[in-house]
Amino acid sequence: MENIQFKTLGKGLxxxxxxxxxxxxxxxxxxxxxxxxxxxxxxxxxxxxxxGLAGQLLAAMVDYARQHQLKVIPLCPYVNAQFRRHPDLYEDIWEKERSEPD
Structure with missing residues (x-):
């Protein structure tokens, strides 16, 4: 896995x-x-x-969400597609109520 850094961008991002x-x-x-x-x-x-870099970014984000007990709202098309393809992997963190509709 590549070295992934978490950076604050400003304006809440x-x-x-x-x-x-x-x-x-x-x-x-x-x-x-x-x-x-x-x-x-x-x-x-x-x-x-x-x-596989997008997958590594996804894994880092999922780990971060779990460590900080956060629910994920997958508005990013890539993340949303992965959550929908593999719902069993993300069930514990997926905030389905606030996700984009199909």
Whole structure:
């Protein structure tokens, strides 16, 4: 697994970031509140797509949510798709009531 850092971006946003040297090659932007983590956007640079980096970002976000006892609102299309494909893996943290409809 790549080294994933958690960074505060400001304006209520944070991100899980993968860097290769000084270059950011993957990022998952999230918002945090007392009981929720909202996943907004996941992006991997085109040259690094298909190498599992988005999955690593997802795993880091899920670990963070579980450690901090947060429910996840998956507004990011990638995160939402993964939660819907594998509901048994995310049942404990998935805030279905506030997720985008099918």
């Amino acid at each position: 944070s991100a899980f970031v993968i860097q290769e040297g000084e270059e950011k090659i993957g990022e998952m932007v999230v918002g945090l509140s007392d009981q929720y983590l909202t996943a907004y956007h996941t992006e991997v640079v085109p040259q690094k797509e298909g190498k």
